[in-house]
Every structure is written in C-alpha cells, then in structure tokens.
Amino acid sequence: MTPADFIDRHPGELLGRLQQLVGVSTVNPPGENYAPITAWLVHELESLGLKTRRYAIPAALLRRHLPPEQHGYPRYNVFAKLAVPGAKRTIHFNAHYDVVPVSGQWKHGSPFSGAIERGWIFGRGTADMKGSIASLLLAVRALRAAKVAPKMNVEISFTADEETDSALGTGWLVQHAPIKPDYAVVMEGGEGRNVCCGHNGTLWLEVIVHGRAAHGSTPHKGVNALEQMAALVRAFDAYKRTLAARPWKTPEGKIHRPTVNLGGVFHCGEGAKINTVPAHASFTIDRRVLPLERHADAERELRAFLAAAARKIPRCKITVRKISENFPCFSEPTHPFFAAMAGCVTRARRQKARFSVSTGFNDMHFFSHHLKIPTLGYGPGGEDCHGVDERAKVQELLASAKIYADLLTSFAG
Numbered sequence: 001m002t003p004a005d006f007i008d009r010h011p012g013e014l015l016g017r018l019q020q021l022v023g024v025s026t027v028n029p030p031g032e033n034y035a036p037i038t039a040w041l042v043h044e045l046e047s048l049g050l051k052t053r054r055y056a057i058p059a060a061l062l063r064r065h066l067p068p069e070q071h072g073y074p075r076y077n078v079f080a081k082l083a084v085p086g087a088k089r090t091i092h093f094n095a096h097y098d099v100v101p102v103s104g105q106w107k108h109g110s111p112f113s114g115a116i117e118r119g120w121i122f123g124r125g126t127a128d129m130k131g132s133i134a135s136l137l138l139a140v141r142a143l144r145a146a147k148v149a150p151k152m153n154v155e156i157s158f159t160a161d162e163e164t165d166s167a168l169g170t171g172w173l174v175q176h177a178p179i180k181p182d183y184a185v186v187m188e189g190g191e192g193r194n195v196c197c198g199h200n201g202t203l204w205l206e207v208i209v210h211g212r213a214a215h216g217s218t219p220h221k222g223v224n225a226l227e228q229m230a231a232l233v234r235a236f237d238a239y240k241r242t243l244a245a246r247p248w249k250t251p252e253g254k255i256h257r258p259t260v261n262l263g264g265v266f267h268c269g270e271g272a273k274i275n276t277v278p279a280h281a282s283f284t285i286d287r288r289v290l291p292l293e294r295h296a297d298a299e300r301e302l303r304a305f306l307a308a309a310a311r312k313i314p315r316c317k318i319t320v321r322k323i324s325e326n327f328p329c330f331s332e333p334t335h336p337f338f339a340a341m342a343g344c345v346t347r348a349r350r351q352k353a354r355f356s357v358s359t360g361f362n363d364m365h366f367f368s369h370h371l372k373i374p375t376l377g378y379g380p381g382g383e384d385c386h387g388v389d390e391r392a393k394v395q396e397l398l399a400s401a402k403i404y405a406d407l408l409t410s411f412a413g
C-alpha cells in the first residue's frame with residue numbers, strides 16, 4: 001500500500017481530527033484555549049513518532065507584547081522533529097492554529113461544529129488553517145502505515161497568533177526554537193494548482209492630525225483637524241496614481257501593483273462635540289509592499305509624501321506612528337525545491353501547477369525573509385475564510401495530504 005492509497009482509504013481519520021481541532025475554539029484575539037489545543041497537538045505528533053516539545057512564551061514577553069486584557073491568555077508554540085537516518089537536508093512544515101473571531105448566523109448553528117455536508121466541512125478554522133494541520137498529520141500517518149521513510153529530516157511547527165501579528169508565534173519560533181530547516185512549507189497562501197512563492201508585505205501607519213479646538217459658533221478661531229484630515233486624504237489621489245504606475249509581473253503572469261488603503265480606522269479625538277471645532281483627527285494607512293520593493297524605501301517614501309502633503313495645507317500639523325509591519329517575501333521559483341513541489345501538485349491534480357504570489361501576507365516571510373531559505377505556501381485552503389460558513393473541501397484536504405506525502409518521499413533536497 002502506498003501513502004496515497006492509505007490517504008484515499010482513511011478520509012475519516014483526517015475529518016475526525018479536523019473536527020476535534022475545530023471544536024476547540026482558539027479565537028484570537030484574545031487567544032482562547034491555546035493550552036488544550038497545543039496539548040492535543042503534542043500528543044498527536046508524539047504518537048506519530050516525532051520528538052515534540054511545547055514552548056510556553058514567558059510571562060514577561062506576554063506582558064510586553066500583548067494588550068493588558070490578554071495577559072491572562074498564555075501563548076504556546078509546538079515544535080516537532082523527525083530525524084531520518086542518512087538524510088542530509090531538513091524540511092519544515094508550518095501552520096498556525098489560531099482563528100479569527102466569529103459572528104453572524106452559521107448554517108449548522110455553532111461556528112465550531114465541524115459539520116460535514118456534500119463534500120465540505122464547515123467551521124471556523126477549517127480553511128484558515130486547521131485543515132492544513134489535519135492534512136499534514138494524515139500525510140505523516142500514511143508514510144508510517146506504508147513504511148516509507150521521508151527523504152529529508154522533518155520539522156513541524158504549529159504556532160500561535162498568526163491572526164494578530166505572529167510576534168509570539170512563528171516570529172518567536174524562528175528566533176528561539178532549535179529549528180534548522182533548509183526548506184519551508186507554510187501550509188497556506190497557495191492552493192489548487194497554485195504554489196505560492198511569495199507575498200506582499202504590509203506597512204501599517206496611523207496619522208494623527210493636530211488642530212485647535214474652538215467654539216462651534218466661532219470656527220475661525222480654531223484649526224479644524226477633520227477638514228485638514230480630509231485635505232490630506234484627498235492628496236493621496238496623486239500618490240495612488242504613482243503607485244499604480246509601478247506594475248510587477250508575477251511568475252504566473254499576473255500584474256501586481258503596490259496599493260494603499262486609507263482609513264480602515266479613523267476617528268476624532270477627545271472632546272468630540274457637534275458645537276466644537278475638532279482638535280484631533282486620525283486615520284490609518286495600509287500600504288502593501290510588493291516583493292520587489294524595498295520595505296524601508298517604501299516607508300521612507302510614504303513618510304516623505306505625508307510630510308510634503310501636510311506642508312501644503314495651511315497650519316496642518318501631523319504626527320505619524322507605525323502600528324506594525326510585515327516584510328514582503330519572494331523566492332524565484334527556479335530552485336529544485338519549487339520544481340519538486342510543482343511536480344507533486346501536478347501529479348495529484350492532473351493539472352499543471354503554476355507559481356503564484358499572494359497579495360495578503362502569511363508566515364512565509366519568517367522563513368523566506370528572516371531565515372533566507374526557499375519557502376513556499378501550499379495547503380487545502382477553502383471558502384469564506386474569516387467569514388460566515390467558513391469551509392474546506394474534503395477532496396482538497398485529501399489532495400494536500402497526498403501532495404505533502406509525495407514531497408516527503410520524492411525530494412531529498
């Protein structure tokens with residue numbers, strides 16, 4: 001029996017485990033139930049013969065990185081290793097186990113049901129990305145059942161907090177855990193025939209406009225921060241055109257451009273009253289940085305643009321604060337690792353694989369940008385990630401399991 005045969009004959013193993021994973025609500029923020037889910041994951045990995053350790057993030061780090069209301073929610077990362085005699089290289093598989101909050105009316109009642117209907121499994125995290133965890137666990141189980149050894153040493157990490165900033169998740173793992181990978185597969189970002197070889201970065205800023213308060217009946221005595229913010233926002237029209245004139249062709253031939261989104265969050269400061277000239281206004285900027293751009297240059301350019309735009313508006317004073325950033329990443333898919341994965345995807349799907357670049361970010365940059373190793377994104381994915389009735393397709397979960405098993409047994413590095 002080949003690993004693929006085993007996978008075909010045991011869909012129930014995959015779905016049962018995925019239902020268990022989905023049933024533990026790991027909603028982040030605030031970061032619920034990380035302790036029970038990581039304990040379960042450790043048990044699963046150990047039962048597959050992997051040397052496994054769960055790392056608890058020290059309390060001092062929690063206090064430094066998390067808002068006060070989350071200090072009571074511990075963070076854990078799970079790291080497992082399988083040393084293969086004679087193997088020269090090491091491949092690392094990564095998935096995050098946290099999920100985004102839930103809202104709305106779900107078809108099967110609870111968002112954590114794991115209900116199966118017409119080839120789909122429903123629940124928060126089925127697509128993003130507990131399905132990937134279940135697929136990988138079945139792939140490793142299939143190798144054991146078929147008594148086929150991987151051609152590389154295997155590392156597996158299941159990490160926290162990807163849905164916030166990954167600082168205590170994969171960001172912590174690559175700095176503190178004893179990982180030594182030559183290649184990494186982050187099990188999201190690419191799906192179907194698409195193998196993801198990079199993603200955009202993000203630069204998130206907040207712009208605060210400082211005006212001067214005055215009575216609403218004598219607006220000329222104040223400086224209206226809202227009106228200044230509006231003028232500043234309008235000035236972005238030209239900047240957006242500048243960005244749009246910088247197309248980049250991805251390996252699959254799609255055109256990506258740097259983008260900017262304004263005011264995902266915007267408000268006015270204290271003392272907001274209808275009969276007061278607003279003294280404070282603020283808005284956010286979400287700048288997406290293409291893999292070919294230099295992150296630092298993108299930030300410098302944006303800050304210079306803001307300063308110049310503010311100078312053109314009479315009495316406009318602003319301060320700019322960085323909320324967070326993620327680095328873009330891209331590996332030219334010419335390395336044999338990418339060809340090997342493309343081969344696995346093509347074989348499993350009987351459809352030629354292609355290389356894509358994701359506009360949204362995931363944890364790939366920690367391996368690709370920080371560790372500088374060939375990194376790809378591939379997983380079962382699904383529909384309505386972050387939405388109501390999030391679901392994953394059973395066929396895709398099984399296909400990913402076969403693709404992971406194939407990669408482990410066909411590529412030696």
Ligand SMILES: [Zn+2]
Nearest residue numbers: 128129162188
């Ligand atoms: Zn995700």
